Amino acid sequence: MNKEKYIKYIKLMEERPTLYKDSQSIRIEKNIDIINNYEKEHGVEIGIIYKSKYHLLVVDLIYDKNNRYYTYERIFPFAIGKAIVAVVMCDEKYVLLWQYRYPICDYQYAFVRGFGEAMLSGEDNCAKEVLEEVGAQAKNITYLGEVYADSGLCVNSASVYLCNVENINLQDEHEGIQQIHLVSKDKLEEMIIDKKITDGFTLSALKLHQSIYAGKTLL
Secondary structure: OOHHHHHHHHHHHHHOHHHHOOOOOEEEOOOHHHHHHHHHHHOOOOEEEEEOOOEEEEEEEEEEOOOOEEEEEEEEEOOOOOEEEEEEEEOOEEEEEEEEEHHHOEEEEEOEEEOOOOOOOHHHHHHHHHHHHHOOOOEEEEEEEEEOOOOOOEOOOEEEEEEEOOOOOOOOOOOOEEEEEEEOHHHHHHHHHOOOOOOHHHHHHHHHHHHHOOOOOOO
16 A cells, blocks of 8 residues: 555545544554565455445454455545435335435435535425425435445435425436436335345335334324
8 A cells, every 4th residue: 555545545444533443343554664574465356446425445454363364445425415215205205216316227206315515504405305306395304314325335214304395296217317206104114025125225214213113203
């Protein structure tokens, strides 16, 4: 690992210290000489491997309590702001997007979600995504909790919010969104049983919402 690359890697650790905490099970190697030797001996690359305006692909060198070394890949969001998932209600129905997702090369039914902007609060990020994706002003925004879609690879959680809107308006295709559906609670559960809803963020956000509001009105 060259010095410039190492400096950028250490800067990442300093900027996001909660993601570089040692535990009782594993520790993260920060010694450049040990990292260099491991790269040469195993033909691997360690540090920030790829960077875009959306993500960082990072490979860390870690070791366990028996001093066994191995590498681990993680995906960081480029922005430090939290991603959000919005459980949007309209006329006591759930707002579902029918959206094309390139990584799986297929369409999915899903709740509104998006990257967070660091300069905005969670509520403001929620309102921004709702306006962009369903063309409506979010009201009564309520924080529900956090979910991790893939804790084996992605470091970021998503903040889940509940809100309502008075109307929806998809003026043109935005981020692969083809249609917007208003779905009742019973219909939504039927779609899950029929395996029509497979998006992990949507399923976990829905469970969180229903658990908190069990026996209450949907909003």
